[in-house]
Structure formats: C-alpha cells, structure tokens
Amino acid sequence: MSPETRLLAPEAEQIAYAAMMLAQGRLVAMPTETVYGLAADARNGQAVAGIYAAKGRPSFNPLIVHAPDLATAERIGIFDDAARRLAAAFWPGALTLVVPLRGGSGIASIVTAGLDTVAIRVPAHPVAQDLLYAFGGVVAAPSANPSGRISPTTAQHVMDGLGDRLAAIIDAGPCQVGVESTIIGRQGGKHVLLRPGGLPAETIADCLGEPLASPAANADPQRPEAPGMLSSHYAPGAPLRLNAREAESGEFLIGFGDIPGDTSLSASGDLVEAASRLFDALHRADATGRPIAMAPVPDHGLGRAINDRLRRAAAPR
Incomplete structure (x- = not known):
C-alpha cells in the first residue's frame, strides 16, 4: 500500500474523509455486501477514467452505478413498472x-461505455450506504481488483491488488455475500439474466412471475451490455481445473461438500457459505503458486453464480 493511501475504519469521521476524496475526484475502495468496490464520482469522467487505469480495465466494459436509494436511481435511469417492482x-x-439512461442524468459517458443504458444498484452494506449519503451523489464502482483477476472480499485483497493506486480503503471486514450482484436487463421485451450473482435467479423470476431469458446469442463479446460478461474474468494467476473430484500432482484442491480438498468452500454443501468463501479461497490457493483444482458445485441457486465465476476464471486468457 502506498504511504498516500489511507486505510480507514468504518467510522463517521473517516467515512467523511473518504467522501471528501470522492468529491476531489480520487478513488476509494468501499465495502459492499457482495465484494469490495472501487468507487469514483460517476459524474466526473476524469475520475472514472482513473478506475479504468487503476484496474487495467477495457474501456468498452461498462460500470455499475451505486446509488443510496431508488429515488436517486430514478434520476439516472428510466424505470418501468417491472423494474420498480424488482x-x-x-x-x-x-x-x-x-x-x-435518463437524459440529463449527468452520468459521465465513460461509465456506460457509450451505451444508452445504465447499470444501477443500491448496496445493502451500511458502510456503503453511509459513504453514499456522506458523498451526496452516486459512484461508479466495479470490483476493487486488477481487471480480470480474482475479486476482493477483504480490505487486504484490495491492498494486495490495487493499494498503491487509491486515496483510501475503508476496511469493514469480510463481505457477507462474497460474489458480485445479479444483473438483470431487457432484450426483446423479455427480462434477461445478464450475470448470475448474489441474488438467485429463481428468486427474481418468482417476483416477476416469469422465467428469465438468456442473453441474445449474437451479443458482441467486445461490447458487453453489463459488467462481468467477458469470457475470461475473475481469474487467478495459476491455471484452474474445474469439476475435480481429487487433486492431480501438485494441485491445490478447493473442495465442496463431501470432497474435502486443501480447503473447502463448504464442508456441509451450503451454497450461501460457499459463495461467501469463493474468492477468498481462490486468493489463498493462488498464493501457493500451485495449479488449482475445484470440486463440482451444484448449478442452482447461488451455485449458478459460483459456477459462472469459476467458468470465467478457468477460461483461456
């Protein structure tokens, strides 16, 4: 971590300092319930460009805007009845x-990567909420890690990956959910699951009263509609082998359920526990310098998000 980077406690005075850094166009890592986010003022194009530079993120990959509440979100995007219901x-x-995207929203065009849509969420983490209200605006905030690498679920993960590029990191302990948000869009009049995440797709479909569609097959991989859709993403430095029931020579095995491994996402087969441990387990495995093997995880509920991250982490790069 750079001497200029301040590690902050989740206290009012230090959150106010982080809000001041955002107002000055600086980058701040903030905790959310999903993963730690790399925040910048979403109305300041130069500040948001700093996110892309710090992460080494392709500029065609849009960012999620974090708002403190629905009223603020509706000043940025146009919500139909179904979106309001969700x-x-x-x-x-x-x-x-x-x-x-609502006209006159003030959101910098670099946030949406030139698209006429905007990805928005309202984080549940109390520290993220406190920061957004102290800042008095909205932030663009992808995961606070080098682009394409393992997402951070602790402040230490952020420091290890980006610590010398930030004004401040707010340390509020490990993230509870542990995988990024679920992303829902509209294509051809249907609700589409653009990215599985911390809210199970089945729960969303039940709320809508209709199944979620898959993204259009002809979607341009170099012009994603939402974050987290690139084929290679969330990747460790070491090669990752999926659906392993035992380790091959020299591998670090991440277990699940009745496959124990060197560490386990959940010995009891609990998908909520597994999601919360996924990225931390990948960080710890990667730190060994050994090839990584991953036990099978059921592909339903939060398992769908876990497997999405694992497939992208194992993709050729």
Missing part, C-alpha cells in the same frame, strides 16, 4: 438493474 423487492441488495 427494486422494491430487492433493494438495497445484491441486484443490479440495466435500464435506459
């Missing part, structure tokens, strides 16, 4: 909605 049911929480 917001009422799941905000604050691990749901991101991709909605049409």
Whole structure:
C-alpha cells in the first residue's frame, strides 16, 4: 500500500474523509455486501477514467452505478413498472438493474461505455450506504481488483491488488455475500439474466412471475451490455481445473461438500457459505503458486453464480 493511501475504519469521521476524496475526484475502495468496490464520482469522467487505469480495465466494459436509494436511481435511469417492482423487492441488495439512461442524468459517458443504458444498484452494506449519503451523489464502482483477476472480499485483497493506486480503503471486514450482484436487463421485451450473482435467479423470476431469458446469442463479446460478461474474468494467476473430484500432482484442491480438498468452500454443501468463501479461497490457493483444482458445485441457486465465476476464471486468457 502506498504511504498516500489511507486505510480507514468504518467510522463517521473517516467515512467523511473518504467522501471528501470522492468529491476531489480520487478513488476509494468501499465495502459492499457482495465484494469490495472501487468507487469514483460517476459524474466526473476524469475520475472514472482513473478506475479504468487503476484496474487495467477495457474501456468498452461498462460500470455499475451505486446509488443510496431508488429515488436517486430514478434520476439516472428510466424505470418501468417491472423494474420498480424488482427494486422494491430487492433493494438495497445484491441486484443490479440495466435500464435506459435518463437524459440529463449527468452520468459521465465513460461509465456506460457509450451505451444508452445504465447499470444501477443500491448496496445493502451500511458502510456503503453511509459513504453514499456522506458523498451526496452516486459512484461508479466495479470490483476493487486488477481487471480480470480474482475479486476482493477483504480490505487486504484490495491492498494486495490495487493499494498503491487509491486515496483510501475503508476496511469493514469480510463481505457477507462474497460474489458480485445479479444483473438483470431487457432484450426483446423479455427480462434477461445478464450475470448470475448474489441474488438467485429463481428468486427474481418468482417476483416477476416469469422465467428469465438468456442473453441474445449474437451479443458482441467486445461490447458487453453489463459488467462481468467477458469470457475470461475473475481469474487467478495459476491455471484452474474445474469439476475435480481429487487433486492431480501438485494441485491445490478447493473442495465442496463431501470432497474435502486443501480447503473447502463448504464442508456441509451450503451454497450461501460457499459463495461467501469463493474468492477468498481462490486468493489463498493462488498464493501457493500451485495449479488449482475445484470440486463440482451444484448449478442452482447461488451455485449458478459460483459456477459462472469459476467458468470465467478457468477460461483461456
């Protein structure tokens, strides 16, 4: 961590300092219930460009805007009845909605990567809420890690990956959910699951009263509609082998359920526990310098989000 980077406690005076840094166009790592986010003033294009530079993130990959409440979100995006119903049911929480960008919103065009839609969520973490209200605006905040690498669920993960590029990191302990938000958009009049995440897709479909569609097959991979859709993402430095029931020579095995491994996402097969431990387990495995093997995880509920991250982490790069 750079001497200029301040590690802050989740206290009012230090949150006020972080809000002041955001107002000055600086970058601040903030805790959310999903993962730690790298926040910048979403209305300040130069500040947001700093996010892309710090992460090494492709500029065609849009960012999620974090708002303190629905009223603020509606000043940025255009919500139809279904979007309001989802917001009422799941905000604050691990749901991101991709909605049409409202004219005159003031959001810097670099946030949306030139799209006419914007991805918005209202985080549930009390420290994120306190920071947003202290700042008095909205922030663009992707995960606070180098682009394409393992997402951070502790302040130490942030320090290890980006610590010398930030004004401040607010340390509020480990993230409770542990995987990024679920992203829902609209294509062809249907609600589409753009990214599985911390809110199970089945729960969202029940709220809507209709199944979620998959993204259009002809979607341009170099022009994603939402974050987290690139084929290679969330990746450790070491190669990752999926659906392993035992370790091969030299591998670090991450277990699940009745497959114990060197560490386990959940010995009891609890998907909530597994999601909260996923990125930390990948960080710890990667630190060994050994190839990584991952036990099978059921592909339903939060398991769908876990497997999405694992497939992208194991993709060729």
